[in-house]
Amino acid sequence: MDHKVTFGGKPVTLVGNRCKVGEIAPVFTVTDAGLQPVSSDVFQGKVRIYSVFPSVDTPVCSLQNIRFNREASKLGDNVVVVSLSVDLPFAQKRFCAAEGIDRVHVFSDYKELDFGMKYGFVIDSLRLLARGVVVVDRDDVVRYVEYVPEVTHEPDYEKALAMARELAK
Numbered sequence: 001m002d003h004k005v006t007f008g009g010k011p012v013t014l015v016g017n018r019c020k021v022g023e024i025a026p027v028f029t030v031t032d033a034g035l036q037p038v039s040s041d042v043f044q045g046k047v048r049i050y051s052v053f054p055s056v057d058t059p060v061c062s063l064q065n066i067r068f069n070r071e072a073s074k075l076g077d078n079v080v081v082v083s084l085s086v087d088l089p090f091a092q093k094r095f096c097a098a099e100g101i102d103r104v105h106v107f108s109d110y111k112e113l114d115f116g117m118k119y120g121f122v123i124d125s126l127r128l129l130a131r132g133v134v135v136v137d138r139d140d141v142v143r144y145v146e147y148v149p150e151v152t153h154e155p156d157y158e159k160a161l162a163m164a165r166e167l168a169k
Contacts, residue, residue, distance in 0.1 A: 003120065005130055007151040013124045016117035019145045025136040026118040030084065030107035033093040038107060040082075040115075047079045047167045049160055050134040051104070052121050056087050056095035060154055064131070065101055067154075071161055072103035078138075078168045085129055086110045121147070133160040137167045 003014050017026070025040075025048075032038045040048075051068045053061040065083055072081045083106040085092070092106045109115045109129060116122035121129045133155045135144035144163040148155050 003147070005123075005147060005149055005151055007123065007126070007130075009150070012126065012130075012151070014120055014130055014147065015122050015124045016113075016120040018120035018147075019134055019142055021142055021145055023142050025134070025140045025142050028109075028115040028118050029112070030109050030115055031089055031111055032107055033089045033096075035089055043080050043082065043105075044140065045138055047138055047164050048134075048136040049079065049081045049164050050115075050119070050136070051081055051083045051155075052115075052119075052129050052132045052134070053083070053085050054123070054126075054128040054131065054151060055085055056092055060131070060152055061085070062095070062099065064154060065095070065104060065106075066099055067157055069099075069101045069104045071157070075161075075164060076168055079164050080105060082107065084109055084115050086113070086116070086127065123151070131155060133157075135160055135163045135167070143167060 068081045081104045083104045089108045131148040131151050133146045
């Protein structure tokens with residue numbers, strides 16, 4: 001299903017399955033810093049915050065990763081923050097080293113767009129992921145979804161974090 005957001009004020013179309021609260025979170029496979037496939041199954045049984053963004057090489061994406069990295073240390077062991085973009089794993093690794101990103105699991109969706117298509121975050125014309133946040137509970141149910149209407153803006157951190165804290169109790 002197509003849906004619209006804007007990127008720098010220009011409308012873009014998101015493709016894939018638009019994620020909805022209450023549905024079972026689809027399992028997806030992404031690529032880690034060592035170029036190995038990783039299934040989202042590895043985080044089963046934990047509350048997950050999927051932090052989705054276009055590229056680590058833009059200021060807002062950088063802010064989003066730094067903020068979630070800082071918050072991750074306060075969320076406890078029952079919550080994981082998974083950061084997802086189509087940046088190549090090399091760029092993600094460089095960014096994480098430069099910014100001290102060490103509490104967020106950073107993965108690339110560059111190969112198959114498996115996450116992007118299953119959750120509806122692929123910007124069709126750019127082959128990038130749009131900005132947003134998905135929170136999934138311990139039972140793999142989607143509890144919060146935000147597709148940021150303007151991709152160059154930051155997500156609503158407080159709403160996502162509040163949901164994750166509530167689910168971690």
